[in-house]
Amino acid sequence: MAMLWSKISAVLPPNEEQFPLQFSDKVESSVVEMLKRCRQQLYSDTTRSSRLLNAQIILDFSWEKLNTGTWRDVDKEWRRVYSYGCLFKVAALCREDPSADEVLQAVKTCDMGLLMGAAIMDDILQVIVRILQSEVRKSTKDEEECEHSQVKRIKIECPRVPVIKEELAVPRIKCPSLESFNTDYLLPLKPVILEGIIDHWPALNQHPWSIEYLRSVAGCRTVPVEVGSRYTDEEWSQTLLTVNEFIDRYILNKDGVKASGYLAQHQLFDQIPELKEDIRLPDYCCLGEGDEDDITVNAWFGPGGTVSPLHQDPQLNFLAQVVGSKYIRLYSPEDTDKLYPHQSQLLHNTSQVEVENPDSERFPEFAKAPYLECVLQPGEVLFIPVRHWHYVRSLELSFSVSFWWS
Ligand SMILES: O=C(O)CCC(=O)C(=O)O
Known part of the structure; x- marks a missing residue:
């Protein structure tokens, strides 16, 4: 020292x-x-x-x-x-x-x-x-050896993997040209899964993101963490933890308590430039009207079972899956009246309905709202048009990156 x-x-x-x-x-x-x-x-x-x-x-x-x-x-x-x-x-x-x-x-x-x-x-x-x-x-080199063996001890989770009905599946397309993406999806605001467009990211190649890698580039760094399996829960809160503490507590459950948490934040890539160097802005963002500097890049890292309740955002979104898979449901903004948004100003962009376990008495119209769904796998990018309602449940340990652009 x-x-x-x-x-x-x-x-x-x-x-x-x-x-x-x-x-x-x-x-x-x-x-x-x-x-x-x-x-x-x-x-x-x-x-x-x-x-x-x-x-x-x-x-x-x-x-x-x-x-x-x-x-x-x-x-x-x-x-x-x-x-x-x-x-x-x-x-x-x-x-x-x-x-x-x-x-x-x-x-x-x-x-x-x-x-x-x-x-x-x-x-x-x-x-x-x-x-x-x-x-x-x-x-901490020696400690890392020890972490290595702990990673092997993560128990294999058995997630509820929904079967996607073909007629409800989000369409998929492989590396479309800018022009066809613009005409077929961006202008008509249609969701689509883009395949093969992030295969070159270091996060999927040279430095495959894993618990060990995250510990090595950011283990001792203090970051904001969302505690609780969904932000609409009473007991949900935000706190500051080091990445190592987050992994020990919420991914490896070292305290023995089954806890849920999400490291979800937009500052992560500014705080830890090594992670930012592992990802790239999707080329399709150039079709937007905003500046590159106005694109918000968010990290979403958490254990299986973490849920983002059904909500909508005011920007276009590319949700890129790097590690693990996620079940996602999408509803059009045209069907907002069937989705029962919260009344409060703070949560007016969030539905009151528990998507996979809806209360049909309180929310009778919900079942009538048409939707699309998918299981997003590593290497795939979901285009979520502006204000499209989305519900996300991670099926296992998951790391995604979303790009909010206009
Ligand atoms: O991955 C998630 O849990 C939520 C992603 C999301 O809501 C977003 O990117 O806007």
Whole structure:
């Protein structure tokens, strides 16, 4: 670990004068003074505890601001202050020959900054977390051997695999031209499964995504996790866990409790660029009107049995299946009145009906709504037209990537 600080200090500005600390008058001068003190301590001799204490003051103060009112109204300046607090804390943790535990704490601190803060100094937290991660990887090589044997112990699940009736099956097409996809599916807004269009992804070839691979590229990273088998359940919640904790708890059920959870989020690929390099934007997205930068890429990683209740989204979607298979049902937006959306503003895009076990007394019209269905297999991509209702149940351990585009 002795080399760690020299690697981190190499990416920091060489001196105090070149270390930027500019804020609008939204940030109280006492906070700016504290930030300056942290900066000064970064370039002078002082105790570790004093550095940590001052960084923590910044973190606690800005955390309060981040958690007051709605997230949308949080001023970006406070998110920048929070990121600086994370940076100073990481520096304090890593400066004097940190223990393995302190390095992990530093990784978590970077992740908190990346998730809750705003980018500062050319995204320096992203640069530092890569340095820290390679340090963690070095010291966990032996453990990985052990993980390997645990992977073999995952019990084989016996999912309820629905039999797809031919007349209800989502049509399939192999590598259509841009023009035929546009004419036959995009313009008329018809769902279709595209085969053979992601065969070249490293996620399916050079670095086949697996539990071991995920542990190796992201095991120690803290990410948002959805806890519960479906987001409409009372006990459903969101939390932050490391990828290793998520795998141990929700995939391997190490606690012995059958728990369900979903690592489903759009920041994952920004947070862990190695995973982003394993996937590609589908070429068909160029037919859209939006910019490439406006495409949202989401990760969906979870055990068999995880359900996304029937819901609709305001954008076009390519749902690409990388690991495992998923049962999917699609309903047209024209049949919304038969799908009983929730009344509340928050869930108005979500149906109240449990698709595979509908309450026909409460929702009598549901059975009359026509639908299409499929089992999406690794290497296949489902085109979900805008506002098409979709219900998804993973049949086994599954990793999918969805692209929301316009
Ligand atoms: O895969 C899932 O569980 C849900 C996917 C989804 O709803 C989406 O991509 O919009």
